Amino acid sequence: MTTSPDGATPHPHIGGRAAALRALAAWRMEWPGTPRVIVLTGDSGSGCSRLLTGFLMMCDPEFRKQMPLDSMDPSTVPPELPAPTVPNPAWLTAAQFLWLLADHCELSATTTDEVFTQLAARDQPLTIAVPNVDRAGPVRAAEEPARLVREVLNPLASIGTIRLLADVPRxxxxxxxRGLPSGVVQVIDLDEPEWADPEGLVLHAEAALSPRFGAPELQFTRTSVDRRRLAELIGRRAGTSPLVVELAAQSILMVPEGFDPADEDRLPTSVGGCMDLHAERLGVEPGILRVLLAPLALAEGGGLPVELWAPLAGAVAGRDVSRDIAGAMQLVGPFILASGTGQNGDPTLLRLRHPAIGDDIRARLRSVGAAQSRIAMALLAAVPGQDWSKAEPYLRDHIAGHTLDAGLLPQLLTDPGLFVHADPVALRTAVEAVPIAALGAPARTYLRIAPLLTRTEVPVPLRAALLEIAFVEDGLPEYADAIRNLGFDLPWRTLWSLRVSEVKSVRIGNVPLPEGARAPVAVLIVPAETPGARPVAQVDDDGGTVPHGVIVHSLGQPVPDLGEIDPEQVLRPSQAELSTAPLALSRGTDYVRVWDRASGKVVAALISDSRVLSADLSPAGVLVLASARGVTALQIRPASSATAT
Incomplete structure (x- = not known):
């Protein structure tokens, strides 16, 4: 390890890491011969996040004004330049992360390929720092960090004008x-001797034990000499892990009773050892501590609501642990963090102090799948009347992640209420992680339209409306009925859907019936070879004839028997009927909007998962839409009762 010059002030947030900071500073100033891409890595808890955060402090023009840069080793201080772009992938999918970057760069791309093409075409170099790769994705079992590296970071690193710094699991x-030329990348593994920082660990321990930083004054931390002696012992036992240093210090300060600073063997050498020794000093079986922390190790998202902690710990343990939890703060204190006030809709959330704690707990569970199964059953039991609209947000949005880890997700994907109410990003991520052959028809329908639900913040009522269409399109009318029974004022009711490809146009008209009645129908112009189509010839622009097919389909449901209909019999609505109709139509490449003529308000906005080919609207408000998927008819609700979406 290289050290800073004598008398140089350590970085106030890092307290060391001079060798790594020199490499990062050289990368930032684009020193000749420095690599374009730097990867920070190491064991979980090795300090990559802290190092990256501390370095970015010095890269921020405003924050660096608050730092003692003049007294620090100048070789560790980056030049004063515009701050790097720092998109944070925590809890995001790889696609969300890429679009976050695209938005920051103000790209006009509409596809992921276009994002990379436009980034490569930029005239100016782009410096990007990516923290928290290990925390990517809304669902742990979906392995989003691997997708982020494979589908986003590797392509970014391949672009010659991008300078990339990323904190990546080893x-x-x-x-x-993969595929990058030699010399382009430098890997800084903080557990390797070249980059390890034993003196920095001692400084970290000293700070944690100091009353100056809030530590209580104890017999063995009273003087600076005492603190230094204990800090050296903690640092030596911790190896290369700042996390072990932090947990060891927290444990000692929280439960000093029974700690003997002269007994070096009572200091931990690993994250698991921190938990075991802490529990033993309290006279508690270490397994009990792990059981109490297991729900947090298996939790999804940003934390577990505090009211779920006891029931889920009990589910893992197979017994009531409420009494254990009631007096557990000394036991679990060094290993958990809390956020939120618990008031006014701001829930109190519990999470582990560091992901490495969860890694150790999950590794020692007899079966993660079995533990997740018990947690999933407890969560399902907590849904009031199995009504997902009344479920707590954590249950609603993260049940899919727990059941995926348990291997039970396909069995859950038959509930239309869950499809409607669950966070679509988390649910889509979980469903995509299941082999398609294991998914039932409703889940495949959800997966088909999930991109519509996740590309914008689609409100819950519109999710229901889009799912109602999709279930009819996919021949699942019972699921469409279930959606209609959820209590939403849907802007439409889907009447029917035909699987017809390459529709040229749709037109709405009427067929005369006996006694002056008329039957509203849709006339579909389709390829001549379409099954069930009546062949006709149309004149093209050059005066020749082109064979086409015509399908005449009733607008109503159920479909009346119209017999053989000659397309020539179909009468278009009169101009007067069209001009006095209450609704009007507009459409784009993948959307259709229906307007109320009187108010000018949109009463229905439909987005499609395939290209819109043609659309027509009857005076009675029946919309017939042809897309690359087929033809669908929807009865639009009147403006007086429809809710604009």
Whole structure:
């Protein structure tokens, strides 16, 4: 390890890491011969996040004004330049992360390929720092960090005008390096001797034990000499892990009773050892501590609501643990963090202090799948009347993640209420992680339209409306009925859907019936070879004839028997009927809007998962839409009762 010059002030947030900071500073100033891409890695808890955060502090023009840069080793201080772009992938899918970057760069791309093309075409270099790769994705079992590295970071690293700094788990480093030329990338593994920082660990321990930073004054931390002696012991036992240093210090300060600073063997050498030794000093079986922390190790998202902690810990343990939890703060305190006030809709959430704690707990569970099964059953039991509209947000949005980890997700994907109310990003991510052959028809329908639900913040009522259409299109009318029974004022009711490809146009008209009645129908112009189509010849622009097919379909449901209908019999609505109709139509490449003529308000906005080919609207408000998927008819609700979407 290289050290800073004598008398140089350590970085106030990092307290060391001079060798790594020099490499990062050289990368930032684009020193000749420095690599274009730097990958920070190491064991979980090795300090990559802290190092990256501390370095970015010095890269921020405003924040660096608050730092003692003049007294620090100048070789560790980056030049004063515009701050790098720092998109944070925590809880995001790989696609969300890429579009976050595209928005920051103000790209006009509409596809992921276009994002990379436009980034490569930029005249100016782009400097990007990516923290928290290990926390990517809304669902842990979906392995989003690997997708992020494979589908986003590796292509970014391949663009010659991008300078990339990323904090990446060691298991994914090879994937990020795949296909990159030699000399382009430097890997800084903080557990390797070249980059390890034993003196920094001691400084970290000293700070944690100091009353100056809020530590209580104890017999063995009273003087600076005492603190230094104990800090050296903690640092030596911790190896290369700042997290072990932090947990060891927290444990000692929280439960000093029974701690003997002269007994070095009572200091931990690993994250698991921190938990075991802490529990033993309290006279508690370490397994009990792990059971109490297991729900947090298996939790999804940003934390577990505090009211779920006891029931889920009990589910994992197979017994009531409420009494254990009631007096557990000393036991679990060093390992958890809380956020939120618990008031006014701001829930109190519990999470582990560091992901490495969860890694250790999950690794020691007899079966993660079995534990997740018990948690999933407890969560399902907590849904009031199995009505997902009344479920707590954590249950609603994260049940899919728990059941995916348990291997039970396909069985859950038959509930239309869950499809409607669950966070579509998390649910889509979980469903995509299941082999398609294991999914039932309703889940495949959800997966088909999930991109519509996730590309914008689609409100819950519109999710229901889009699912209602999709279930009819896919021949699942019972699921469409279930959606209609959820209590939403849907802007339409889907009447029927035909699987017809390459529709040229749709037109609405009427067929005369006996006694002056008329039957509203849709006339579909389709390829001549379409099954069930009546062949006709149309004149093209050059005066020749082109064979086509015509399908005449009733607008109503159920479909009346109209017999053989000659398309020539179909009468278009009169101009007077069209001009006095209450609704009007507009459409784009993948959407259709229906307007109320009187108020000018949109009463129905339909987005399609395939290209819109043609559309027509009857005076009675029946919309017939032809897309690349087929033809669908919807009865639009009147403006007086429809809710604009």
């Amino acid at each position: 298991s994914l480093v090879a994937e990020l390096l």
